[in-house]
Amino acid sequence: xxxYWKYIDLxxxxxxxxxxxxxxxxxAIESNPHDGDWPLAILxxxxxxxxxxxxxxxxxxxxxxxxSKPKSIHLLASLLYLAVLILLFQADIANRRTLLLFTTIPAxxxxxxxxxxxxxxxxxxxxxxxGFLPHLGF
Numbered sequence: 001x002x003x004y005w006k007y008i009d010l011x012x013x014x015x016x017x018x019x020x021x022x023x024x025x026x027x028a029i030e031s032n033p034h035d036g037d038w039p040l041a042i043l044x045x046x047x048x049x050x051x052x053x054x055x056x057x058x059x060x061x062x063x064x065x066x067x068s069k070p071k072s073i074h075l076l077a078s079l080l081y082l083a084v085l086i087l088l089f090q091a092d093i094a095n096r097r098t099l100l101l102f103t104t105i106p107a108x109x110x111x112x113x114x115x116x117x118x119x120x121x122x123x124x125x126x127x128x129x130x131g132f133l134p135h136l137g138f
Contacts, residue, residue, distance in 0.1 A: 007057050010118050017115065018051040046107055053114045054078055067121045074114050081106055 020030045057078065062073040088094060088102060 005059075006118065006122050006130075009052075010031075010122050012052060013115050014116060016045055016052070020045045042104060043116070046104070048110075049111055050078075050107060053111060056118075057114065067117060070117045072134060074110065074117065077113075078110055095130070107123065 020042060023045070054075070057071045057075040061068050061075055065071075085102065089097070094102070
Protein backbone atom coordinates (compact mmCIF):
# COMPACT_ATOMS: atom_id res chain seq x y z
CA UNK A 1 0.00 0.00 0.00
CA UNK A 2 2.92 2.32 0.70
CA UNK A 3 3.90 2.20 -2.96
CA TYR A 4 0.52 3.46 -4.15
CA TRP A 5 -0.04 6.16 -1.53
CA LYS A 6 1.36 8.97 -3.68
CA TYR A 7 -0.91 7.97 -6.57
CA ILE A 8 -3.99 7.82 -4.35
CA ASP A 9 -3.00 11.19 -2.89
CA LEU A 10 -2.67 12.71 -6.37
CA UNK A 11 -6.01 11.30 -7.57
CA UNK A 12 -7.94 12.55 -4.52
CA UNK A 13 -6.37 16.01 -4.78
CA UNK A 14 -7.05 16.13 -8.53
CA UNK A 15 -10.69 15.21 -8.02
CA UNK A 16 -11.15 17.88 -5.35
CA UNK A 17 -9.58 20.56 -7.52
CA UNK A 18 -11.60 19.42 -10.54
CA UNK A 19 -14.85 19.60 -8.55
CA UNK A 20 -13.91 23.09 -7.35
CA UNK A 21 -13.28 24.20 -10.94
CA UNK A 22 -16.61 22.74 -12.07
CA UNK A 23 -18.42 24.54 -9.24
CA UNK A 24 -16.71 27.83 -10.08
CA UNK A 25 -17.52 27.42 -13.78
CA UNK A 26 -21.15 26.59 -13.03
CA UNK A 27 -21.42 29.62 -10.78
CA ALA A 28 -19.84 31.87 -13.39
CA ILE A 29 -22.23 30.65 -16.10
CA GLU A 30 -25.51 30.02 -14.30
CA SER A 31 -25.84 32.26 -11.30
CA ASN A 32 -25.21 35.67 -9.96
CA PRO A 33 -21.63 36.01 -8.66
CA HIS A 34 -22.99 38.10 -5.79
CA ASP A 35 -25.14 35.16 -4.68
CA GLY A 36 -24.19 34.03 -1.19
CA ASP A 37 -24.42 30.28 -1.84
CA TRP A 38 -21.41 29.58 -4.05
CA PRO A 39 -18.75 30.24 -1.39
CA LEU A 40 -20.27 27.45 0.67
CA ALA A 41 -19.59 24.92 -2.09
CA ILE A 42 -15.96 26.01 -2.35
CA LEU A 43 -15.55 26.00 1.44
CA UNK A 44 -17.07 22.51 1.58
CA UNK A 45 -14.44 21.27 -0.89
CA UNK A 46 -11.77 22.98 1.20
CA UNK A 47 -13.04 21.14 4.27
CA UNK A 48 -12.08 17.88 2.58
CA UNK A 49 -8.99 18.92 0.59
CA UNK A 50 -7.32 20.88 3.41
CA UNK A 51 -7.28 18.11 6.04
CA UNK A 52 -6.39 15.56 3.34
CA UNK A 53 -3.30 17.57 2.40
CA UNK A 54 -2.43 18.31 6.02
CA UNK A 55 -2.55 14.61 6.95
CA UNK A 56 -0.56 13.70 3.83
CA UNK A 57 2.02 16.32 4.68
CA UNK A 58 2.27 15.11 8.28
CA UNK A 59 2.66 11.50 7.14
CA UNK A 60 5.38 12.44 4.67
CA UNK A 61 7.29 14.49 7.23
CA UNK A 62 7.11 11.82 9.93
CA UNK A 63 8.06 9.01 7.53
CA UNK A 64 10.95 11.13 6.19
CA UNK A 65 10.23 10.46 2.52
CA UNK A 66 12.22 11.99 -0.35
CA UNK A 67 9.87 14.95 -0.49
CA SER A 68 9.62 15.53 3.25
CA LYS A 69 11.54 18.83 3.08
CA PRO A 70 9.14 20.67 0.71
CA LYS A 71 6.21 19.06 2.48
CA SER A 72 7.55 20.18 5.87
CA ILE A 73 7.74 23.75 4.52
CA HIS A 74 4.14 23.38 3.36
CA LEU A 75 3.16 21.97 6.75
CA LEU A 76 4.74 24.91 8.57
CA ALA A 77 3.05 27.42 6.24
CA SER A 78 -0.30 25.65 6.68
CA LEU A 79 -0.06 25.64 10.47
CA LEU A 80 0.91 29.32 10.45
CA TYR A 81 -2.06 30.09 8.19
CA LEU A 82 -4.41 28.16 10.48
CA ALA A 83 -3.11 30.05 13.52
CA VAL A 84 -3.66 33.42 11.82
CA LEU A 85 -7.09 32.30 10.64
CA ILE A 86 -8.13 31.27 14.16
CA LEU A 87 -6.90 34.58 15.57
CA LEU A 88 -8.74 36.51 12.86
CA PHE A 89 -12.01 34.72 13.60
CA GLN A 90 -11.63 35.13 17.37
CA ALA A 91 -10.73 38.81 17.16
CA ASP A 92 -13.83 39.51 15.04
CA ILE A 93 -12.20 42.56 13.42
CA ALA A 94 -12.86 41.78 9.76
CA ASN A 95 -16.06 42.02 7.77
CA ARG A 96 -17.68 39.06 5.98
CA ARG A 97 -16.04 39.73 2.59
CA THR A 98 -12.55 40.01 4.09
CA LEU A 99 -13.05 36.79 6.03
CA LEU A 100 -14.28 35.03 2.90
CA LEU A 101 -11.25 36.19 0.91
CA PHE A 102 -8.84 35.26 3.70
CA THR A 103 -10.53 31.89 4.08
CA THR A 104 -10.31 30.99 0.38
CA ILE A 105 -7.38 32.70 -1.38
CA PRO A 106 -4.45 31.69 0.90
CA ALA A 107 -5.97 28.23 1.40
CA UNK A 108 -6.09 27.60 -2.35
CA UNK A 109 -2.57 28.96 -2.80
CA UNK A 110 -1.37 26.47 -0.18
CA UNK A 111 -3.46 23.70 -1.76
CA UNK A 112 -2.09 24.31 -5.26
CA UNK A 113 1.45 24.49 -3.87
CA UNK A 114 1.04 21.11 -2.19
CA UNK A 115 -0.58 19.76 -5.34
CA UNK A 116 2.45 20.80 -7.38
CA UNK A 117 4.76 19.09 -4.87
CA UNK A 118 2.68 15.92 -5.20
CA UNK A 119 2.76 16.10 -9.01
CA UNK A 120 6.54 16.50 -8.94
CA UNK A 121 6.84 13.55 -6.56
CA UNK A 122 4.74 11.30 -8.81
CA UNK A 123 6.31 12.36 -12.10
CA UNK A 124 9.94 12.33 -10.96
CA UNK A 125 11.73 9.38 -12.49
CA UNK A 126 13.50 7.05 -10.16
CA UNK A 127 17.28 7.09 -10.20
CA UNK A 128 17.62 3.41 -10.87
CA UNK A 129 15.37 3.34 -13.93
CA UNK A 130 17.15 5.77 -16.26
CA GLY A 131 18.95 3.50 -18.67
CA PHE A 132 18.09 0.71 -21.04
CA LEU A 133 14.76 -0.98 -20.17
CA PRO A 134 14.06 1.32 -17.22
CA HIS A 135 11.08 -0.71 -16.01
CA LEU A 136 13.48 -3.61 -15.40
CA GLY A 137 16.12 -1.46 -13.73
CA PHE A 138 18.85 -1.85 -16.37
